[in-house]
Structures are given as structure tokens and as C-alpha cells.
Amino acid sequence: MMITNYILIVPMVFVAAAIYKMRNIFTRTIQAMRRLEGTTCGPVLTHLSSTLEGLATIRAGGSQEVMSMDYYTYQDIHTSAFYLLCTTVTASAFWFDIVVNIFVGCVCYSFLILENAAGAAAADVGLAVQQSLLLVGTLHYCVRCAAESAAHLGSVRRALDYASLPPEEGLQPGTGNEPPPTWPSKGAIQFDHLTLRYSSDSPPALRDVTVNIEPGQKVGVVGRPGAGKSALLAALLRLAPTDGAARLDGTDTRTVSVRRLRRRVSVLEARPAVFPASLRDNLDPERGRRDSELWAALREVGMKDAERTLLIPVGSGGGHHSLEQKQLICLARAVLAGNKILVMDEATANADLQTASLIHETVRKKFKDCTVLTMTQDPRIVIGCDRIMVMSAGTMVEFGHPHLLLLNPEGHFYKLVQECGTSVAKELYREAQESYRRNEPEAETPEIEDD
Structure with a gap:
């Protein structure tokens, strides 16, 4: 133009x-x-x-x-x-x-x-x-x-x-201080002035938590939403940067590769994690187990009659199975792993009463010699535990046997139990007292004041 x-x-x-x-x-x-x-x-x-x-x-x-x-x-x-x-x-x-x-x-x-x-x-x-x-x-x-x-x-x-994000720290094994292959063989957990932040500019999700959990103890972690229960799991598995130390059987987890650390701790969450693969691959991703062992694990969690073959597809996101069946598959995977530490993070929150009862019964039988951390908002689930850890705003405010914690009317655990209602609270008092007598037969059992 x-x-x-x-x-x-x-x-x-x-x-x-x-x-x-x-x-x-x-x-x-x-x-x-x-x-x-x-x-x-x-x-x-x-x-x-x-x-x-x-x-x-x-x-x-x-x-x-x-x-x-x-x-x-x-x-x-x-x-x-x-x-x-x-x-x-x-x-x-x-x-x-x-x-x-x-x-x-x-x-x-x-x-x-x-x-x-x-x-x-x-x-x-x-x-x-x-x-x-x-x-x-x-x-x-x-x-x-x-x-x-x-x-x-x-x-x-x-x-x-x-x-472009940097790879997660510690993914590569071979630090020179790796523990023996059987680690952790006892299941002792120690948090020493542990503080966790999800990012450098965020407030701490855990604040100076110090606690010793003996091997084989069943510990209930209770608290309201946002109290820091899941942050304990993140600190244990090194999902976020921490200050202080988290030790398993006396070994600082920072000296162990992340891959190995997370393989040695079994986790059950509210939303079960399954893979778009066969039932066999979901139970044994590394294909190191025999079919008889897989069927035995399914029998332990009550799924023997529900499945006819290990090659049945679980589907993308577990679409071919109900939520309860997916949770039982995850439980069978934990049974096969045979780890000394099991963490249950609201594992039965979305399950029906029958499945929840089956999960707790399986955990009592198959993990009786293991250390079990049960994280929940409901004190009724953990009233029979050996110890109760009460979290509030990222801080551990109480730790002890549930019966001893209920002796303090001003305590956090006492108030959580009271919120369950009068009749439920009395039943929980009785269960806590029986548990204390069973676990501490030589100690004098103080009575809880009935308001």
C-alpha cells in the first residue's frame, strides 16, 4: 500500500x-x-x-x-x-x-x-x-x-x-551413618524440642515439642482441628523443614535417607491411598511377597471373601472399590510391611462403624508389639491407649495416661471428654480407670470426682 x-x-x-x-x-x-x-x-x-x-x-x-x-x-x-x-x-x-x-x-x-x-x-x-x-x-x-x-x-x-524445584533433601542414600537394615527394631520415638514450619514465612505448625514414646506404646494424639496433630506426622516423615530432632530407636531421622525413613513407617490416613493398578500391586508394589502372604494379609483385614483374584483392578483412585474396602487394602499393605511404627491419622473418620471396628481390632492384634500413634479429634477412640498426647496450637499441652489426665478438671483432655456429653464422659472415665488398673496393677488408682 x-x-x-x-x-x-x-x-x-x-x-x-x-x-x-x-x-x-x-x-x-x-x-x-x-x-x-x-x-x-x-x-x-x-x-x-x-x-x-x-x-x-x-x-x-x-x-x-x-x-x-x-x-x-x-x-x-x-x-x-x-x-x-x-x-x-x-x-x-x-x-x-x-x-x-x-x-x-x-x-x-x-x-x-x-x-x-x-x-x-x-x-x-x-x-x-x-x-x-x-x-x-x-x-x-x-x-x-x-x-x-x-x-x-x-x-x-x-x-x-x-x-526447577530442588530435589527433596536426603533422597539419595549413602550418608555414611545409615542404621542397620532392621532399623527401627523397637519402635521408640523421641521428639527433642521439635519445631516445624511448612515455609520460611509461615508461623510454626509445631512449637518446641519434647516427648519420649516407649517401644510398643499405644499413644493417642488428640486436639481440635489445626492443633498440630498432622504436623507431627509431617515432622516424623520429614515432609517439611524442622528444628530440633526426631529420633527413632535413638537414631536422628535426618541422618537417614528420606526414602528409607518413609518405608519404615506405616501410615493410615482418612483418605486411603490406592494406585490405578491391580490388587496385587497395591498390596505389594515392590513384588517381593508370595501370593500366600497376600491372601493371609487380606484374611487378617476381612477381605478374603470379597476378592476372587489378586489381578482384579483397583481402578483410578480406587473407583472399583468402596471407601471402606480401600481403607482395608491400605491396612493389609501395612500388615505386609511389618513395620514397628504405625501412624493412624484420622484413619476411621470416613469409615462406617463395622469397618472402623475391624480396623481397630486388626491393629490391636497385628500391631500389639508395635508403637502406634492414633491421631484423632474424638477422645472416645483413644481412651484405651497407654498414653494421651494433647495438642493445642502446635504445642503439646498434656501427656500421660488418660486416667491421670482426667483427674485434672482444668486440663485440656478433661474438657474434651466433657464435650462428649455426661453419659459418654462417665463411660470414658470407667474405661480409663480400668485401663490404668490393667496397665499399672501395683499403682494406687485414684478416683475421678463425679461432677
């Missing part, structure tokens, strides 16, 4: 400047809209997934209407954000077309008004007009593609941020 009529360079400069400015505004806006649309889409998918997982509970409680209204609310917010994104794209296309049409008008009128362009060949005029008309739609499409690419590159940037 400039070759045909060099005067067109003047409107080209203004149009190019306007398009550049609009492109910057549009790119920033569509990126913000994309982030907003993605943020509002997350609750919709989370709510849908949670609803499908808890469908039986929702129907049992008659909460279908409440869950539907919550879904409609999330969907309305997401639809609003998506509509805003669509209108932003449409508005940008409208303004781009206005600028381009103004430029096309300048091209056409330049050949009619200017004298030096009047003698231009018809072919040149047609070529100039045709090339200017190509900008309509095409220019906005190119700018929109560039903005979309920049928005999607944000995902690539986040993936690269994860890829």
Missing part, C-alpha cells in the same frame, strides 16, 4: 500505534479474565467431585436440595466469569474492526482525493484496497491468538517452576 501511495504512511503510523495500545490492554485483560474463569471453575469441579464421593451420605441426610443450590451458586459464578471473558473478546474484536475500517476508509479516499494518486493504475488501486480489507478480522484474530498463547503459557511457567 505504501508503494502504491506513499502518503498512506501517515495513517499507518497512527493506526499501528492505536493497535499496539489496544493489543496491550486486550492481552492484560484476557489474561486476567482467564485466571478469573479458572479460579471460579475450581469450586464447581470440587463440589461435583465431593458430591459424587459422598452421594450416599447426602441421600441419607436428605441434603439433595442444599447440595443442588450450592452447585447452582458455584455454576452461576463460573458462568458469570466465562460470560465476562466472552464479552471481553467480543468487545476487543469490535474496537479492532473500527480502527481497521477507519484505515480502509483512509486508503480508499486517498485514491479519490489526492492528485498524485489519481493516476495510479487500476491494478495497484485494487491491490491496495484488497490488502487493507484483509486486516478486517485477520488482525484481531492474530492478536487474540497471541493473547491466548500468553495466557496459556502461564501454565507452562507454573510447570517449569515445579520442575
Whole structure:
């Protein structure tokens, strides 16, 4: 177009400047809209997934209407954000077309008004007009593609941020101070002034926790949500940076490779972890066990009659099995591991009464010589433990036998038991007293005052 009529360079400069400015505004806006649309889409998918997982509970409680209204609310917010994104794209296309049409008008009128362009060949005029008309739609499409690419590159940037993270400390074995292969052979746990932070700028999740747990003891860790129960597990498995020391059988866990440390501690959580593979691979990922051992483990947890073959697929996320069956699979895996330390982090929170009773009975039989940490909010689950550790705001506020803790009316554990109701509290007092007499037959059993 400039070759045909060099005067067109003047409107080209203004149009190019306007398009550049609009492109910057549009790119920033569509990126913000994309982030907003993605943020509002997350609750919709989370709510849908949670609803499908808890469908039986929702129907049992008659909460279908409440869950539907919550879904409609999330969907309305997401639809609003998506509509805003669509209108932003449409508005940008409208303004781009206005600028381009103004430029096309300048091209056409330049050949009619200017004298030096009047003698231009018809072919040149047609070529100039045709090339200017190509900008309509095409220019906005190119700018929109560039903005979309920049928005999607944000995902690539986040993936690269994860890829560039330094590897977890201690993954490589061979520090020179590795304990023997049978470690830990007793199951003693010691926390020495242990403090844990999930990041350098976050408040500590654990604050100066010091406690000794003897081999074979059954310890209940109780506290309200956010008290620091799960942080103890994170400190034990070195899931976050810690100050102080965590020792197993006298060996500082920082001197042991993370891979080996986590293999020697069995964990049962509220959401059981299963793999999209066969039942055999879920029970024995390293394929070092015989079929007879696997069937024996399934028999121990009550799943012998439920499975006909070890090659049955568990499915992605355990979709082919119920939540209770997945929890029993994880328990059978812990039985096969034969570790001296078992941590139960709200393991029976989502299980029915029958499965919860079966899990606790299996733990009492198969892990009677092991150290068991049971983390829960419900004191009824841990009332029969040898020791109770009460956590509050990341600090251990009480530690001792449940019966002795209940002797203190001002204590945290006493108040937790009182919240269960009068009749339940009296039953817990009786169980704690019987447990104390059974474990300490030579000690005098003080009576709990009945309020």
C-alpha cells in the first residue's frame, strides 16, 4: 500500500500505534479474565467431585436440595466469569474492526482525493484496497491468538517452576551413618524440642515439642482441628523443614535417607491411598511377597471373601472399590510391611462403624508389639491407649495416661471428654480407670470426682 501511495504512511503510523495500545490492554485483560474463569471453575469441579464421593451420605441426610443450590451458586459464578471473558473478546474484536475500517476508509479516499494518486493504475488501486480489507478480522484474530498463547503459557511457567524445584533433601542414600537394615527394631520415638514450619514465612505448625514414646506404646494424639496433630506426622516423615530432632530407636531421622525413613513407617490416613493398578500391586508394589502372604494379609483385614483374584483392578483412585474396602487394602499393605511404627491419622473418620471396628481390632492384634500413634479429634477412640498426647496450637499441652489426665478438671483432655456429653464422659472415665488398673496393677488408682 505504501508503494502504491506513499502518503498512506501517515495513517499507518497512527493506526499501528492505536493497535499496539489496544493489543496491550486486550492481552492484560484476557489474561486476567482467564485466571478469573479458572479460579471460579475450581469450586464447581470440587463440589461435583465431593458430591459424587459422598452421594450416599447426602441421600441419607436428605441434603439433595442444599447440595443442588450450592452447585447452582458455584455454576452461576463460573458462568458469570466465562460470560465476562466472552464479552471481553467480543468487545476487543469490535474496537479492532473500527480502527481497521477507519484505515480502509483512509486508503480508499486517498485514491479519490489526492492528485498524485489519481493516476495510479487500476491494478495497484485494487491491490491496495484488497490488502487493507484483509486486516478486517485477520488482525484481531492474530492478536487474540497471541493473547491466548500468553495466557496459556502461564501454565507452562507454573510447570517449569515445579520442575526447577530442588530435589527433596536426603533422597539419595549413602550418608555414611545409615542404621542397620532392621532399623527401627523397637519402635521408640523421641521428639527433642521439635519445631516445624511448612515455609520460611509461615508461623510454626509445631512449637518446641519434647516427648519420649516407649517401644510398643499405644499413644493417642488428640486436639481440635489445626492443633498440630498432622504436623507431627509431617515432622516424623520429614515432609517439611524442622528444628530440633526426631529420633527413632535413638537414631536422628535426618541422618537417614528420606526414602528409607518413609518405608519404615506405616501410615493410615482418612483418605486411603490406592494406585490405578491391580490388587496385587497395591498390596505389594515392590513384588517381593508370595501370593500366600497376600491372601493371609487380606484374611487378617476381612477381605478374603470379597476378592476372587489378586489381578482384579483397583481402578483410578480406587473407583472399583468402596471407601471402606480401600481403607482395608491400605491396612493389609501395612500388615505386609511389618513395620514397628504405625501412624493412624484420622484413619476411621470416613469409615462406617463395622469397618472402623475391624480396623481397630486388626491393629490391636497385628500391631500389639508395635508403637502406634492414633491421631484423632474424638477422645472416645483413644481412651484405651497407654498414653494421651494433647495438642493445642502446635504445642503439646498434656501427656500421660488418660486416667491421670482426667483427674485434672482444668486440663485440656478433661474438657474434651466433657464435650462428649455426661453419659459418654462417665463411660470414658470407667474405661480409663480400668485401663490404668490393667496397665499399672501395683499403682494406687485414684478416683475421678463425679461432677
